[in-house]
Amino acid sequence: MSDITPPKRPRRWMLYAPLGLAAAAGAGFYAMLQGLQDGSYDPRGVPSVLLGKPVPDFSLPALEGVDLPALAAADLRGPLPGPVLVNFWASWCAPCIIEHPQLMRLAREGIAVHGINYKDRVMEAGAFLQRHGNPYRRLGRDEPGRIAIDWGVYGVPETYLLDRQGMIRWRWAGPITADTLEKDLRPLLRRYA
Amino acid sequence: MTRWLFFCLLLALPAWAAVGDPNERLPDPAKEAIAREIGRELRCLVCQNQSIEDSDAQLARDLRRLVRERVAAGEDSAAVIRFVHQRYGDFVLLRPPVTAATMLLWATPILALGGGIAVIMLRRRRALAEAAALSPEEARRLAELDRGAA
Numbered sequence: 009m010s011d012i013t014p015p016k017r018p019r020r021w022m023l024y025a026p027l028g029l030a031a032a033a034g035a036g037f038y039a040m041l042q043g044l045q046d047g048s049y050d051p052r053g054v055p056s057v058l059l060g061k062p063v064p065d066f067s068l069p070a071l072e073g074v075d076l077p078a079l080a081a082a083d084l085r086g087p088l089p090g091p092v093l094v095n096f097w098a099s100w101c102a103p104c105i106i107e108h109p110q111l112m113r114l115a116r117e118g119i120a121v122h123g124i125n126y127k128d129r130v131m132e133a134g135a136f137l138q139r140h141g142n143p144y145r146r147l148g149r150d151e152p153g154r155i156a157i158d159w160g161v162y163g164v165p166e167t168y169l170l171d172r173q174g175m176i177r178w179r180w181a182g183p184i185t186a187d188t189l190e191k192d193l194r195p196l197l198r199r200y201a
Numbered sequence: 202m203t204r205w206l207f208f209c210l211l212l213a214l215p216a217w218a219a220v221g222d223p224n225e226r227l228p229d230p231a232k233e234a235i236a237r238e239i240g241r242e243l244r245c246l247v248c249q250n251q252s253i254e255d256s257d258a259q260l261a262r263d264l265r266r267l268v269r270e271r272v273a274a275g276e277d278s279a280a281v282i283r284f285v286h287q288r289y290g291d292f293v294l295l296r297p298p299v300t301a302a303t304m305l306l307w308a309t310p311i312l313a314l315g316g317g318i319a320v321i322m323l324r325r326r327r328a329l330a331e332a333a334a335l336s337p338e339e340a341r342r343l344a345e346l347d348r349g350a351a
Binding site for chain 1: 246259263267288289290292293
């Protein structure tokens with residue numbers, strides 16, 4: 009009798025393995041959904057390659073009819089008196105309208121905000137600033153959108169934060185809402201002040 | 202025969218559907234072909250699941266033009282792709298490079314295949330082992346049959 013091996017008992021844990029796998033996947037999806045909701049996870053987000061680097065070389069003309077100086081890379085090289093925001097925007101961009109009050113508030117608080125007007129018409133860009141107010145100290149016009157490509161911009165609005173050394177510390181693709189301003193931007197502005 | 206011809210026609214359809222705006226094309230067909238090949242390697246960052254050759258987004262159009270300018274200026278494919286890669290990072294490449302971060306992505310098919318083979322081999326070995334062992338009842342019947350045959 010002893011030479012005959014008893015039939016193997018089915019391994020019970022194997023039955024629960026798919027259940028465990030499904031539970032793990034469920035937890036993963038839940039975390040993703042949570043991230044989507046509070047904005048910490050964006051599956052369509054393209055990470056910027058410029059983080060920790062100075063801005064690429066460029067020189068843009070001013071926007072005609074608006075009394076603002078033009079913008080060039082030289083204006084964004086350190087040392088700077090404080091952190092600087094560079095905002096890509098366009099008059100045809102609806103989220104830019106949502107974002108605008110936040111930029112206006114930052115400008116009133118004395119933060120240097122520079123603008124790059126992306127693929128826009130002169131008249132309409134000017135009218136936008138007239139209607140919604142002007143938060144910019146300097147404003148460059150990138151009508152062909154070439155400088156935006158050098159920055160890795162893939163949509164408007166997009167905003168970059170530079171520290172006093174002129175290094176890019178933060179890039180936000182999409183509108184800076186009141187929530188983004190308080191939760192993300194303000195702590196960074198304090199840190200790089 | 203007609204069916205066969207129709208099948209060939211079906212295969213050919215995407216070829217002429219892919220022809221973009223003729224104004225964008227380079228006059229030199231060889232260079233245009235290179236530019237198109239580069240464009241198919243680059244992801245449109247707006248639509249994200251299309252290459253810049255396939256996308257109608259404004260940014261894709263700008264990138265197509267940029268690629269053609271550089272190809273026309275005599276740059277080779279690797280240099281053009283590097284130019285775009287430096288600006289938009291790995292995300293812009295439809296075939297991401299093998300790095301520590303993308304290792305799992307590239308290894309998944311091999312892991313899945315290897316895992317599958319391992320499971321099959323384990324099961325087969327176990328099946329063989331189980332088949333080799335007879336229950337006492339089977340042993341008795343086999344002995345009976347042997348006796349009967351003799």
